[in-house]
Amino acid sequence: MCLENEPAVLSGIKTLLSDWGCEVLAVRDRLSALACIHSGTFVPHLLLVDYHLDGNVNGIGVADELQACWGSEVPSIIITADHTQDAKRAASAHGYQVLPKPIKPAALRALMNRMLA
Secondary structure, eight states: OEEOSSHHHHHHHHHHHHHTTOOOOEESSHHHHHHHHHTSOOOOSOEEEESEEGGGEEHHHHHHHHHHHHTSOOOEEEEESOOSHHHHHHHHHTTOEEEESSOOHHHHHHHHHHHHO
């Protein structure tokens, strides 16, 4: 599952992951993500969440909320244009990996491979 509020970035990530053979559920906001998971028993293999979402929503909080709904820990990557140590510390405190924007496909693929191995 990919949660990203910028349509162009979301489309790019979805296309990239689809080209790699991944089945991708791509949504733009917290409510859409929650609606998707409540409509079925879908639990992804990996979660990619933007750190800063619309309406001052923090992606780490959304990732935590989704994990609680699933009742299991899903490997998660926080993607962010915020290159401060605060963002990295916050993600790490929740057990999430961080990938800076702009996303480099090779870095994403390597991180995904390590997390899903």
